[in-house]
Amino acid sequence: MNSALAQGALRIGMVAGFSGPVAGVVQESAEGARLYFDSVNAQGGIRGQNIELVTQDDKYDNATAVAQAKSLASQGVLALMLSRGTGPTEAMLPVLKENRLPLIAPATGAISLRDPVQPFVFNLRASYQDEAERAVKHLAGIGVKRITIVQVNDPFGIDAGKGAIKGLDDVKLRALSHLRFDRNKPNLAPTMQGIAKAGIEAVVLIGPGYAVAEGVNALRAAGSTAHVVTLSNNASNDFVKSLGENARGVIVTQLFPYERSTSSPLVREALGLAKATGRSELTPAQLEGFAAAKLVVEALRRTGKDVDRASLVKALEGPRIDVGGLQVGYNDKDHSGLEFTDVSIIGPDGKFWR
Template identity: 80%
Template sequence: MKRWVGLAALFAACIGMNGAFAQSTLRIGMVAGFSGPVAGIVQESAEGAKLYFDSINAQGGIKGQNIELVTQDDKYDPATAVAAAKSLASQGVLALMLSRGTGPTEAVLPVLKENKLPLIAPATGAASLRDPVQPWVYHLRASYQKEAERAVKHLAGIGVKRITIVQVNDPFGNDAGKGAIKGLDDIKLRAMSNLRFDRNKPDLAPTMQAIAKAGIEAVVLIGPAYAVVEGVQALRAAGSTAHVATLSNNASADFVKALGNESRGIIVTQLFPYERSTANLMVREALSLAKSAGRNELTPAHVEGFAAAKLIVEALKRAPGKEITRDSLVKALDGARIDLGGLQVHYSEKEHSGLEYTDVSIVGEDGKFKR
């Protein structure tokens, strides 16, 4: 009798109020700086991912299972990122996604290897994560070097010749700086100077005063948002009207807000199609879902998060076997050719670069990124 009561209780626990079997969940983890210097752009990318996951869940999920995005704040700190990644791995997430920054992402590599846990679409373009290929990391965005190369070629394309590179003195700045120099080499130009600043204490006023005095026509300013904001304000205070180009790590509403009146005309590289472009299938889908959810517009980070979620959903659909596991998810990605809606992504066991898409935007009078 007790056995039957136990079975009945178990059966009842598996059934919802409407008599349908309760769905289990496919858990995807996101370890990123939800507080700290990158909080704004991290939140936007998470919102973009959730927008797509919610739409899939509304259609019945994947193989009858809903997708749950489980987030943990690493405060943009590598040690905290490791602890958070270990925690999510122990909770059984199938993959991590959208880590932000080179340092935190590099720090979690041993956790990925130990737990055979894939990291999909990390928000970093670091060469150190691409060459050699990291077997558990599947990139979606282009590299920092490709971004910086695109920025300088854009500047040259509008007739600028006297270009200075100002970069944060850390692995991110050094990596992207190489791309800027390569871009200039490709078009037979040389940087007027290549200057570095400290991440923790940028102190960019003297640098920008010297740049203004030298009559530099454009500055490629590579660094975290707070430093780039300081640099732009110092440059304008010194009386320079030089063009300023920065990378997509600063493609957020918070960055524009922090710049205030100095935001107009700032050039920001972009790694995904224009967030207002209804000509792009993926963006059109994202805009439609956003409006249905009560949101009238998207940011570049929303689009990146949305694209990452589409990639994960397609991999989940293709995962072999009745039960989706980390191993089956990796098998679905290796060798996959995936159309995200106008964006073609291809992976193999020896190539995890993802997309090479780059573009530039300019901040308009309304504070929006224009293309």
């Protein structure tokens, strides 16, 4: 299967929710990946072979993710990349193991994909716990003390919530309340009304974009001017649009350099390629996709002439790889990826500012 593949395109699969609640950010990350793959292909590809990104829609559903991953594995893709969501990604783990199929740069920060090490998962972004910890430390740093945590009651929310608690512990604060909501039926209006009445200064709102937007809009409708912090899973244009006039001032954690910062080699390269295709700017999700594609390409370049899944895994676990000024290294005991975290704020123009 892989030897035949090596004679044609180098096919990389992406199983993610191209329809459903995370469609916007998934599409943006795929656009970023294609931006870099297209540039490499225009220069002759990898040893004369083009890279092809093959996408499948899992509709943000665990069972569908498994079926689509099996389908791509049987088609001979060398690796998967940029899966989104803790549940769908965890569901695919047996497929990865059975097919010895690497998953590169999943767009999830789940601790379950890091500890214990998953031999076929190569994380790029920092963990949800790291970014939630960064979020609350930012709030403490600007003098906020009355903080509440509102999280989705699923593996993602539980995971990120632990990071928020750790961050509060580190700055000697405690959450005034720690509330949970259902992913499918958030019903956040009563919760936000209670938070507004309690005079909370900041809400750490952990959940999918549609639920966080509902929560922010309900909080503002209740008359609260509290700071709102959410995580990088909501760093997309679609999320900003869903907030409408309430977007301004929402704080969103970020896991890659500022997408307008030309001092970053990664951003400088991505912006240059984007402008050549008629685009004047990038979103955080597009930059993540771009960085993931750089990681894939560098690993492919290190496989040698006989490229297959095993040689790709070996290349990833070799010397550290430079991803546009960010250094990432893996070995058989650690596939954690980067530790970079930052915060942004949505400005009056609907852009993410830092």
